[in-house]
Amino acid sequence: MRQFIFILSALLLAFNCPAQLTNPQSKEITEKFFPDPEVDINTPAFQKKRGFTDYEEMMAFINERLAAHSDVMSLSFIGKSQKGKDIPMIVLKRGKGSDKLRVWLQGGLHGNEPASTEGLLYLLDQLLNNPEHAYLLDRLEIAIVPMANIDGSEKLTRDSHNGLDLNRDQTKLMAPESVSLKQAFSDYQAHVALDFHEYRPYRRDFTHIGEWGVTNGFDVMFLYSGNLNVAEELRNYTKETFVKEAGSLLESKEITSHAYFSASDVLGAVEFHQGSLNSRSSATSYALANTISTLVEVRGIGIGRTSFKRRAYTTFLVGLSYLRTAYDETAEVKQVLARAKAKPTEAVVKHQTPVTEVSMTLIDLESVEKKDFKVRMKDAWQTKAQVSRPRPRAYLLMPEQAKLAEKLKILGLKIDTLNQSRSVEVERYTVEYYLQEAEKYEGVHRQRVSTSITRIVKDLPAGTFVIRMDQDRAGLAVEALEPEAPNSFVNYDVLHTEEGAELPVYRYLNKEAL
Ligand SMILES: [Zn+2]
The missing domain is CATH 3.40.630.10 (Zn peptidases)
Known part of the structure; x- marks a missing residue:
């Protein structure tokens, strides 16, 4: 009824x-x-x-x-x-x-x-x-x-x-x-x-x-x-x-x-x-x-x-x-x-929240009184890191990723560019698992990925974007650039990818400044 x-x-x-x-x-x-x-x-x-x-x-x-x-x-x-x-x-x-x-x-x-x-x-x-x-x-x-x-x-x-x-x-x-x-x-x-x-x-x-x-x-x-x-x-x-x-x-x-x-x-x-x-x-x-x-x-x-x-x-x-x-x-x-x-030292990529039973006060429509009900609850305040990685000193974006760099700037992140090519040790993401959702969410077919990370020496061309992580809004870079993060550019297909692909985003962890 x-x-x-x-x-x-x-x-x-x-x-x-x-x-x-x-x-x-x-x-x-x-x-x-x-x-x-x-x-x-x-x-x-x-x-x-x-x-x-x-x-x-x-x-x-x-x-x-x-x-x-x-x-x-x-x-x-x-x-x-x-x-x-x-x-x-x-x-x-x-x-x-x-x-x-x-x-x-x-x-x-x-x-x-x-x-x-x-x-x-x-x-x-x-x-x-x-x-x-x-x-x-x-x-x-x-x-x-x-x-x-x-x-x-x-x-x-x-x-x-x-x-x-x-x-x-x-x-x-x-x-x-x-x-x-x-x-x-x-x-x-x-x-x-x-x-x-x-x-x-x-x-x-x-x-x-x-x-x-x-x-x-x-x-x-x-x-x-x-x-x-x-x-x-x-x-x-x-x-x-x-x-x-x-x-x-x-x-x-x-x-x-x-x-x-x-x-x-x-x-x-x-x-x-x-x-x-x-x-x-x-x-x-x-x-x-x-x-x-x-x-x-x-x-x-x-x-x-x-x-x-x-x-x-x-x-x-x-x-x-x-x-x-x-x-x-x-x-x-x-x-x-x-x-x-x-600076937090970790980049939390995925959160996991336990389900607990709590008492919740709601207005009961039958009696028109406030009553306590036992409910199952996931409270973000109790969340734990499910996947986390060390925070890099910087994220690096290949020069052709100007669209991503532009969005990061609008988010308030300061972005530098390399004015000459460099060869440096970085961490590379390779897409190991890939699924693009059939149904649209908010105008996009979201991509779900998991990646493996490999340490490589990478030739970075002039024009490579550098997002340093010692800035105020570094947490936004983690959420946008770690591919598995639930609201990342990869997730929202702002950065399209496929199984087996190397992402044009790198993690820089060395002590020396870039
Ligand atoms: Zn609203």
């Missing part, structure tokens, strides 16, 4: 039935767990009864503030959406000098998650107009990209215009928006970065739990990286300082939070996953760029405008909390990031 109801509501949604018919959330659940807060929010969506802030309304809202606050606010456009709309980036900065801590705030990367944009516009207005927050700009410089996926936001669809999911595109960089956003992010060199999203609280998998199914009861979930190529101190500091502080502020407003989890069907049983490992998504991609990074998931997809004020306010509060923590911890943040880049 519950599956039937779920399928019925999915069908109604597919045929564009009015929201009140398809919204799976009962009034009782909204009133009991997610009432709107008593705040006035002056952003465009709250000036109308239906829909969300569109691009024109957002630009008008931004331009009004720009006219009144040009002393601290500037506006630039970092690129165009596929349909030709300029992507705005706002910078708030008081005075000159570059010693301030830089915070990156992004929303709307998925176009059907409107509270992210709305909450950031509210935060922008509060930072400019509420004197209570003015002190933050004494120590912080703040970049805001409120609508990263404009074409998707205009149509309330998750993906960009050509069907690519921009948060699966952070290493392969196939969508033009991904290139613009990553270039702007790399240039900005943020110390702290937040990417705001919304999540779907009613899921097909959840119909298997309890008598009538369950819904996720947390207002917000924090996704931070457990990837082992991110320095352990940086991972822990993000969680124990920034995430924790945000949780406390939310709790004081009776807004609930949890580490981000999702669920999937594994052989007929629901399995939960918690945390982030994949560099295809912003939480880990930004962390690998040596940034304190969190992807923020507010409870919202699939419930229309229900609790929209609460969702926008929650987004605002998380942003505000991160700014306050960054202000309080300015010196510590810089030290943690400086230590974090002081």
Whole structure:
């Protein structure tokens, strides 16, 4: 029965039935767990009864503030959406000098998650107009990209215009928006970065739990990286300082939070996953760029405008909390990031996460109460290295691999080139196992490989690209260039190969500088 109801509501949604018919959330659940807060929010969506802030309304809202606050606010456009709309980036900065801590705030990367944009516009207005927050700009410089996926936001669809999911595109960089956003992010060199999203609280998998199914009861979930190529101190500091502080502020407003989890069907049983490992998504991609990074998931997809004020306010509060923590911890943040880049010695190519049984609090739809359920869980925080190699001193790319070098530059990596040919000892990859997937994933037929590594003496021509591993964002090079890594250029067929092939990527491990 519950599956039937779920399928019925999915069908109604597919045929564009009015929201009140398809919204799976009962009034009782909204009133009991997610009432709107008593705040006035002056952003465009709250000036109308239906829909969300569109691009024109957002630009008008931004331009009004720009006219009144040009002393601290500037506006630039970092690129165009596929349909030709300029992507705005706002910078708030008081005075000159570059010693301030830089915070990156992004929303709307998925176009059907409107509270992210709305909450950031509210935060922008509060930072400019509420004197209570003015002190933050004494120590912080703040970049805001409120609508990263404009074409998707205009149509309330998750993906960009050509069907690519921009948060699966952070290493392969196939969508033009991904290139613009990553270039702007790399240039900005943020110390702290937040990417705001919304999540779907009613899921097909959840119909298997309890008598009538369950819904996720947390207002917000924090996704931070457990990837082992991110320095352990940086991972822990993000969680124990920034995430924790945000949780406390939310709790004081009776807004609930949890580490981000999702669920999937594994052989007929629901399995939960918690945390982030994949560099295809912003939480880990930004962390690998040596940034304190969190992807923020507010409870919202699939419930229309229900609790929209609460969702926008929650987004605002998380942003505000991160700014306050960054202000309080300015010196510590810089030290943690400086230590974090002081080189892990391993390059973790594959992760393995154990399945454990944990207790999870969810809203039971039968009793409309929060209840604890025993669930099977893979927690990224418990992950171990499955395949790892010593970190090389540098990765080398043959001169004809300019496309790969270009993507690495956009990811923020510094790349040198050899100005004369050299003969040096390197490690070579040979593809021993090769499988190209028949089905497309995000626009590509992914390649799965395993390689053997041989030490050889290689003649490197002039023009060989050198990616030194003593730089801030070296972890991104590991994820992009180790062929077996799950989000590597080989995996995404950015670098096509075949069984038996020698890859045009080499590992340089000698002590002497190249
Ligand atoms: Zn999202």
